Amino acid sequence: MTQAKTVIQAQGLDLTFETNDGPVHALRDVNLAIDKGEFVSFIGPSGCGKTTFLRVMADLEQPTGGHISVNGMTPAQARQRRAYGYVFQAAGLYPWRTIGGNIRLPLEIMGYDRADQDARVARVLELVELDGFERKFPWQLSGGMQQRASIARALAFDADLLLMDEPFGALDEIVRDHLNEQLLKLWDRTGKTIAFVTHSIPEAVYLSTKIVVMSPRPGRITDIIDSPLPRERPLDIRDTPAFLEIAHRVREGLRAGHGDV
Amino acid sequence: MPVAVVVTVIIAIWYAAAVGLNAPWAHDKAKRAGQELGLAALVQDTWSQDKPKLPAPHQVGAEIWKTTVQKKITSKRSLVYHGWITLSATLLGFGFGTVFGILLAVGIVYNRTMDMSVMPWVIASQTIPILAIAPMIIVVLNAVGISGLLPKAMISMYLSFFPVVVGMVKGLRSPDRMQLDQMRTWNASAAQTFWRLRLPSSMPYLFTSLKIAMAASLVGAIVGELPTGAVAGLGARLLAGSYYGQTIQIWSALIAAAALAAVLVSLIGVLQRVTLRRMGMQE
Numbered sequence: 001m002t003q004a005k006t007v008i009q010a011q012g013l014d015l016t017f018e019t020n021d022g023p024v025h026a027l028r029d030v031n032l033a034i035d036k037g038e039f040v041s042f043i044g045p046s047g048c049g050k051t052t053f054l055r056v057m058a059d060l061e062q063p064t065g066g067h068i069s070v071n072g073m074t075p076a077q078a079r080q081r082r083a084y085g086y087v088f089q090a091a092g093l094y095p096w097r098t099i100g101g102n103i104r105l106p107l108e109i110m111g112y113d114r115a116d117q118d119a120r121v122a123r124v125l126e127l128v129e130l131d132g133f134e135r136k137f138p139w140q141l142s143g144g145m146q147q148r149a150s151i152a153r154a155l156a157f158d159a160d161l162l163l164m165d166e167p168f169g170a171l172d173e174i175v176r177d178h179l180n181e182q183l184l185k186l187w188d189r190t191g192k193t194i195a196f197v198t199h200s201i202p203e204a205v206y207l208s209t210k211i212v213v214m215s216p217r218p219g220r221i222t223d224i225i226d227s228p229l230p231r232e233r234p235l236d237i238r239d240t241p242a243f244l245e246i247a248h249r250v251r252e253g254l255r256a257g258h259g260d261v
Numbered sequence: 262m263p264v265a266v267v268v269t270v271i272i273a274i275w276y277a278a279a280v281g282l283n284a285p286w287a288h289d290k291a292k293r294a295g296q297e298l299g300l301a302a303l304v305q306d307t308w309s310q311d312k313p314k315l316p317a318p319h320q321v322g323a324e325i326w327k328t329t330v331q332k333k334i335t336s337k338r339s340l341v342y343h344g345w346i347t348l349s350a351t352l353l354g355f356g357f358g359t360v361f362g363i364l365l366a367v368g369i370v371y372n373r374t375m376d377m378s379v380m381p382w383v384i385a386s387q388t389i390p391i392l393a394i395a396p397m398i399i400v401v402l403n404a405v406g407i408s409g410l411l412p413k414a415m416i417s418m419y420l421s422f423f424p425v426v427v428g429m430v431k432g433l434r435s436p437d438r439m440q441l442d443q444m445r446t447w448n449a450s451a452a453q454t455f456w457r458l459r460l461p462s463s464m465p466y467l468f469t470s471l472k473i474a475m476a477a478s479l480v481g482a483i484v485g486e487l488p489t490g491a492v493a494g495l496g497a498r499l500l501a502g503s504y505y506g507q508t509i510q511i512w513s514a515l516i517a518a519a520a521l522a523a524v525l526v527s528l529i530g531v532l533q534r535v536t537l538r539r540m541g542m543q544e
Contacts (some may be wrong), residue, residue, distance in 0.1 A: 060442050079448055086446040088439050096461050096540035105457065106447045137541045 007071060007161055007193045008034035008194045014050060014065030015219075017101065025218030026052040029061070032212065036160070039187055042212045043250060044257065045180075049219020050212075052196045054163050057195065060085050070161070082110060084161040085154030089169050091146035093138040100125070100134035103153045110157055124152040127186060144175035148182070155190070162194045167204060168203070174207035180206055181235055188231060201254075205229075205247045206238055213250055215257025223253035282314040283307035316509045324513040336492070340517050346494040348521060350410055350482040354417020355475055361418060362425025363467075364475070369426070370433040370459070371451070380430075387423050391481065394399055396488040413485035413494075414477065420481040423472035428470025432463025462536050468533035475525045483518060495521075 011249055013030040027049045034040050042050035056068060059075035070078035070213060078084065093102045100121050107117045107252050125131050128148040138146055147167055148188045149241040154162060168176045187194055204211050205227070213223040229237065237243055280303070287306040291298040298306070309316040316324075325340060332339035349443040365383065368375040395416050436458050444454045486496025495518050502511035 030453070060445065079446065082448055084446070086443065088443065090439060092439055092443055094458075094461065095542050109444075109447050109449045109453050139541055143269055 005036040006033050007036050007038075008032065008068070010053075010066065010068045013053075013056065013063050013068055015049070015056065015061060015063045016065075017057050027056070028218035028220050030066070030219075030221055032224070034193060034195065036193055037191055038197065038210055039184075039208050040210045040212060041196045041198055042214060043198055043201065043204045044197045044214035045199070045216055045253065047216040047219070048214040048257070049116070049216070050214050051165055052219065054165055054195060054215075058084060058163055082157055082244070083159055084163050085157065085159045087147075087151055087154045087162065087164040087167045091138070091143075091150040093149060095138055098135050098137055099149050101129065101142065102138070102149060103156050106153060106157055112157070120156045124155045127155060127189070128152045129182065132181075132183055136138070139196035142175075144171050144179060147171065148179065151183070151186075155186075155192075160192050162192050164194065164196045166197050166199070169199070176200075176203070177235060183207065184233055200248050201250050202238060205243060205250060206233065211246070211250055213253035213257065215254070218225040222257045225249055225253075263359030267480040272318055275315075276308070279313065279315045280304055280307045280316045283310055286310065286314070293355060312506045313508055316512050320509050321512045324509045325516060328513065340498070343495050343498050343514070344517055344521060345494065347479070347482050347486065347518070350413035350485065350494070351417055351475075351479045351521075351525070353410065353414035354419075354481055355421050355478040357414060357418040358421030358474055358478060359425050359471065361367055362422035362470070363429055365422070365426045366429030366433060367455075369430050371455075383423060383426055386419070391420060391484050392487075394419070395454065395481075395484050399485065399488060413482050416485035417478040417481035417526065420477040424473040425467070428466045428473075433459045434464065436462045461540065464540060465533075465537060468529060468536070471529050472526050472533075475529055476522050477478055479518065479522050479525065 009028050010032045014025075015027040016025055030049075030053060042053060044050050056063050057070055057075055059079040066257055068075060071083050073081070073083070075133065093099070094105070097105065103121045104117050107120060112120065121134065122131075128151055130145060130148055130152065133141065133145070133149075133239055134204060138149070141149065151164075168179050171179065182208060184207060185192075195198075196204075196207060209227050211223075211225040211227060212221055213225070214220065215222045225246060229246070231240060284303060286464055287303055287310070289299060290306070291302075309315070310316075313320070328338060328340040332341075334341040335376055336342060365379060369379055370376070370478070378472075398415055398419070399408075399412045402415065403410065433455075440458060440462075441454070444458060449457070478535075482494070483499070484498040485502055486494040495514050498514040501512060502508070
């Protein structure tokens with residue numbers, strides 16, 4: 001954690017979608033640096049470009065201007081070297097594969113040998129506290145467990161960057177609290193860099209070392225908040241004045257960005 | 262229970278229709294013999310004519326019984342023998358059609374040029390009446406020395422590949438944007454995406470198509486037996502029956518064909534249920 005190596009570097013990033021109703025500015029002049037080991041949340045109303053930004057990092061969208069590097073490479077190179085794991089909003093597990101088989105899927109694609117696959121599956125299942133569920137099928141698991149399996153799948157190969165697009169958005173509050181707590185522990189144990197898209201203020205403040213507030217039309221960054229909270233965060237830290245103060249600042253940032261509506 | 266009621270009603274209607282349709286002939290006969298026909302005698306006659314316009318169910322049943330159980334299956338008069346001839350052509354054509362249909366679908370999904378050019382031809386091929394093209398297929402193949410089972414299988418294939426193409430194109434395209442993006446984040450090759458995502462996703466579509474293809478395949482095999490003056494097969498039985506006015510024989514061949522289709526389609530249904538349950542795609 002001591003070396004401050006930059007993982008994501010974006011400068012003057014622009015992305016314009018051409019639609020039938022004219023151009024849509026999904027991202028305009030986005031500048032951001034994410035250091036190794038950081039937990040960065042992107043928060044903002046829908047249409048602010050937070051997911052688009054994440055997809056640009058993952059080489060799922062192509063920027064129309066500016067510059068971005070991932071691990072010092074272009075996003076395309078980073079993707080080809082499997083530099084990141086991506087967790088989507090839906091778990092997206094294959095119903096015809098067991099939980100173990102689903103986690104094995106990217107490992108098969110990447111050509112890990114069988115023994116290594118087994119070891120990795122066992123390790124990540126333990127990491128997300130799903131040990132014993134390897135032979136179960138997705139429909140036998142609750143929504144929260146499925147999402148944990150999908151996180152395990154993104155952790156199974158050696159990518160030290162984790163991109164998460166509202167992974168807990170479809171889950172209820174209690175499950176979400178639990179998963180947030182687990183995710184923090186996991187981040188602490190693995191030392192991965194995490195970029196996390198959310199629209200929940202408490203979630204963003206609770207999880208992050210850095211909160212990026214974005215606003216729509218055009219999608220842009222309006223505030224970047226470095227969290228003073230300690231790395232060790234029990235759930236009740238959310239009642240402390242420091243926590244509430246950051247949450248307040250995020251809310252103000254969101255309101256300012258929304259001033260034109 | 263509701264099924265039994267429906268079947269009973271259908272059989273009742275069938276018997277009633279047999280009386281109506283066969284009555285003129287019965288009256289003719291009675292007049293020539295100078296007899297007056299009572300209702301009971303009329304009914305009895307209409308249900309037991311040799312060459313009725315519409316044979317009664319029990320006549321068809323007796324004919325089927327006679328030509329299946331009571332004949333050796335090697336006999337030319339055995340319905341099992343004829344059924345097997347048709348079945349073998351059906352299955353071969355179904356196999357060809359399925360393989361050809363899947364290959365075409367893969368081409369259409371992966372190749373833009375094929376996507377734009379092949380589908381209209383596939384659809385056009387199905388607008389041609391099979392009765393028009395079947396004799397040509399048989400004549401052409403005969404000219405190059407191929408006869409017997411293969412030409413009929415070709416006609417079966419011609420009918421059965423279509424539902425497979427349509428179903429598989431839809432099935433192979435059924436993975437959503439997120440699943441394809443996910444494959445992309447793992448830098449998966451096109452082949453890996455095909456075998457691990459697209460093909461398994463298409464299974465429910467495939468089985469639905471296979472059911473239609475199987476029925477179409479049987480129709481193709483029977484049609485393929487008609488223009489050749491084939492001596493064997495359910496189609497040949499139909500043709501021979503209509504030459505000699507053997508309506509009972511026609512109906513028993515028809516019922517045999519329908520039963521065959523029902524068995525084949527329900528076999529695929531069983532296969533579908535087992536496979537999809539094992540794949541976790543059906544509760």
